[in-house]
Amino acid sequence: MEKVLLKNIDKPDAYKIDAYIRYGGYKALETALKSDRDHLIQLVKDSGLRGRGGAGFSTGLKWSFIPKDPTIPKYLCCNADEGEPGTFKDRGIMDNDPHLLIEGMIISSFAIGAGTAYIYIRGEFVFGIRRLQAAIDEAYAKGFLGKNILGSGFNLDMYVHSGFGAYICGEETALLESIEGYRAQPRKKPPFPALAGLYGKPTVINNVETLSCIPAIVEKGAKWFSSIGPAKSPGPKIFCVSGHVKKPGLYELPMGTTIRDIVYNHCGGILGDKKLKAVIPGGVSAPMLTGKDLDTPMDFDSIAAKGSMLGSGAVIVMDETTCIVKMSYIINRFFSHESCGKCTPCREGTSWLTNVLGRMEHGEGRPGDVELLESLCGNIFGRTFCPLGDGAVMALRGALKNFRHEFQHHVDKKACLV
């Protein structure tokens, strides 16, 4: 497949605007500015593009919820918080090809009528923050940002907002709270951000990879995009592969590529040619799958049908020597560390899960602990404002479903099976 999102990643100087233009960049912006807003929204709807941050919601539909009244200020926020463990695709784009994102954001802002756009990037990405700021400055100097962009009459300002260490900011309403200068705790929905988002104004929040698809859709058309991969979940997708594989890294492949193809063909198989034990298909919130699921196509619907999530497309591979109890402990420790503290079931529940998993892992499990985990899961799931607590539960339930005997062994024998 011809690369769309990572096409410039290895080209020299792609992060500089002149090189990006030389490689064909900012042509889509010219085309878009000559078109009208409704046409662009329809185009993105027709393309079938679904949000690459994890939820998989139709991008065009999300845009269409924005009120048309030109007197109301509107915002575009790019979610570049990239915190889901296992995920490093947005960093790949921002570090190496920042103008692809910026061009996508200018077109998207024009489509929804936003006059201000923020890139919410996690604070640890110091290199990416500098790259983006330099790229934004270049775009202003070329007249792609600021007043009357390319003579179209469209004005747009773009800013980088740096997070400072909070996974919860990847949740879209927490992200908005954070830009407004508050603790990043999710808001109640409704109202949805499309009606009352940043500063109470209509706001679209899209992921880096989603926005980076936009220039190609404008240039090559909706039909071209929707013909890549499965009909209901089309387009190119960046898979972030990590863990026990020979060649970890970023792989841009059509949606619907099977897990087997990714792990054994593109990534060269398991380290040391060991056997695969489990694979997390979409970041740690996604329930783990096992060897019997290897032929599942990696797209939103096929992975959901297996009881997991495509999520961010972060494929984490674990070989036969991996202790699932230990991994579950690490995953849950992460969730309890990152719980924002707003909802009691998540704040208290994830810490409790971590305590129980910790004692199991350290040979101090008590009879009934496996059942206790299950009961705690039931008291967290679906009882919180945002999906963080649900993510913790889904991950653990996935592990228990496939490897319950390992947890029980830790309790009964005070020892690990592997």
Place this chain on the structure above:
Amino acid sequence: MLSENAKKDIQAALRKYPNRRSAVMDALRIAQADGGGSLTKGAMEEVAQILDMRPAEVNAAAAFYTMYNVKKPVGRYYIQVCRNISCSLLGAEHLIKHMEKTLGIKTGETTKDSKFTITTVECLGSCGTAPMMQINDDFHENLTTEKIDGILKSLK
């Protein structure tokens, strides 16, 4: 006291937003860098004054985000080792122990000469090049114990 440069940077950050409070994260980041990697009560009070916020509100923001070292001095080299899943699968635990042994401190501590602080962090988005750590602004990836020894030696 915030330096003149820091104050100038905070004024620049204010231009990004329609209200003053939105600049609090930038202002705290600037104040922390200005203060050698941690935030003092005095610096946070100055930020509050510049942004027309109550000191408690500034403190609430600073306490929420883990990258602000509130009233917690750190070494000249602030080492954050990833302990999340992809790095763990490839031996992060072993690397943390190695570093603790080499520097003679436990995770969360600072060496007596105030040169190094070791801490663990959750995923930093560098999973394809695991295991990894961040020292001040820079990522160090595909780590081995030999590579860590070389990096620590190169830091003056």
